[in-house]
Amino acid sequence: xxxxxxxxxxxxxxxxxxxxxxxxxxxxxxxxxxxxxxxxxxxxxxxxxxxxxxxxxxxxxxxxxxxxxxxxxxxxxxxxxxxxxxxxxxxxxxxxxxxxxxxxxxxxxxxxxxxxxxxxxxxxxxxxxxxxxxxxxxxxxxxxxxxxxxxxxxxxxxxxxxxxxxxxxxxxxxxxxxxxxxxxxxxxxxxxxxxxxxxxxxxxxxxxxxx
Numbered sequence: 260x261x262x263x264x265x266x267x268x269x270x271x272x273x274x275x276x277x278x279x280x281x282x283x284x285x286x287x288x289x290x291x292x293x294x295x296x297x298x299x300x301x302x303x304x305x306x307x308x309x310x311x312x313x314x315x316x317x318x319x320x321x322x323x324x325x326x327x328x329x330x331x332x333x334x335x336x337x338x339x340x341x342x343x344x345x346x347x348x349x350x351x352x353x354x355x356x357x358x359x360x361x362x363x364x365x366x367x368x369x370x371x372x373x374x375x376x377x378x379x380x381x382x383x384x385x386x387x388x389x390x391x392x393x394x395x396x397x398x399x400x401x402x403x404x405x406x407x408x409x410x411x412x413x414x415x416x417x418x419x420x421x422x423x424x425x426x427x428x429x430x431x432x433x434x435x436x437x438x439x440x441x442x443x444x445x446x447x448x449x450x451x452x453x454x455x456x457x458x459x460x461x462x463x464x465x466x467x468x469x470x
Contacts, residue, residue, distance in 0.1 A: 363400065366398065370420075385424045396417075411438075415434045415437040415441060416435060419432070422434060423465075432468075436462055438458065
């Protein structure tokens, strides 16, 4: 460092000139130098900061796009799975209802088919009736009996069988005929439906006995 008055060479930490006693003004110079250093540093680092910010923004944008795409894909999968599950549940429920329907109709057919002659009707007792009644009541008709016709058929069939135990063949014939008609009204299959249920033979036998 040089004294600006006499030109003497001074130490960097000198406050006064050792030759002329002039006060050394280092603060202004130091501050100016510091400002220059800061300015240089800022100018040199600004491009790097801008570049880093740009990289960060691009990264955030890419991540956001990926998240949106994944969310959309997951939502689509959920909808597809929901639709598939709903379809599967409906098909499973429908199949179960149809199976229950066939089981009930088979029960009715077996009961009607157990009467092969007038003697079977005449010898029909209350123990047999209770067994048949339990078989009929053991079916849940709610899943497929939309119009309540199967429930009506069951009620009339049970009533008709009970009349048989009492030897009241007139009322037995009437109620079992009502049971047959209740099911027939479901889809107008008439005789074919009656034959499948197995009530036609019982109705004919009762018709002969009721007179």
